[in-house]
Amino acid sequence: MERYIAFLRGINVSGQKIIKMEMLRKVASDAGFGDVKTYIQSGNLIFTSDEKDENKLILKTEELIEMNFGFRTDVIIRKRTDIEAIVNLPLFDPMKSDDEKKFYITFLKHENSQAPEFPIFSKNREIEFFQGNGREIFSVCTLHKGVYGFPNAFVEKLTGIAATTRNPITLRKILEV
Numbered sequence: 001m002e003r004y005i006a007f008l009r010g011i012n013v014s015g016q017k018i019i020k021m022e023m024l025r026k027v028a029s030d031a032g033f034g035d036v037k038t039y040i041q042s043g044n045l046i047f048t049s050d051e052k053d054e055n056k057l058i059l060k061t062e063e064l065i066e067m068n069f070g071f072r073t074d075v076i077i078r079k080r081t082d083i084e085a086i087v088n089l090p091l092f093d094p095m096k097s098d099d100e101k102k103f104y105i106t107f108l109k110h111e112n113s114q115a116p117e118f119p120i121f122s123k124n125r126e127i128e129f130f131q132g133n134g135r136e137i138f139s140v141c142t143l144h145k146g147v148y149g150f151p152n153a154f155v156e157k158l159t160g161i162a163a164t165t166r167n168p169i170t171l172r173k174i175l176e177v
Helices: 021-030 054-069 080-087 152-159 168-176
Strands: 002-008 034-039 044-049 075-079 101-108 127-132 136-144 163-166
Touching: 002 054, 002 080, 002 163, 021 034, 021 044, 021 054, 034 168, 044 168, 054 075, 075 080, 075 101, 080 168, 101 152, 101 168, 127 152, 136 152, 152 163, 163 168
Parallel strands: none
Antiparallel strands: 002 044, 002 075, 034 044, 101 136, 101 163, 127 136
16 A cells, blocks of 8 residues: 555645535545545645555546536645655755745656756846756745745746655655544
8 A cells, every 4th residue: 555645736726626625535536546544725635545556646636626616626646755755855854944035846747757957047037047956846946035936837948747745844744644
């Protein structure tokens, strides 16, 4: 039995694509996912499954959402062990964060066979994309005119692949669920 984390893209943002986490847990449990949990309202579904094919799990989850909530959204799935490996990288040491910069991990829905050459900077240089592995792209966002950049739209435009972004703090909390 494998432990997975499904990241639902763009739900419960600005009153769009609303999913109550209690209902999501019920729908996932009824569909046969085991030990189902959620973390905060931004669409983090944690579960176990005998299924080893992540693409099958993605399709199943997307269909469940469409059937039960009436809209389609991209789902990105990773094994719990994959998330553990990422947050344990030295570059995401909590001591390296400060008020001037924030680290993010952008998860691609499927592998990017044409990985870009790093580093890459956003237009105003408020986001530096410094590393990637084909399935994730790591970035650091600095304070620019009073706000932090956010890498998701840039990564999707760069790769042409649906993606969702989380920070290492959120990922650590998901692992505790």
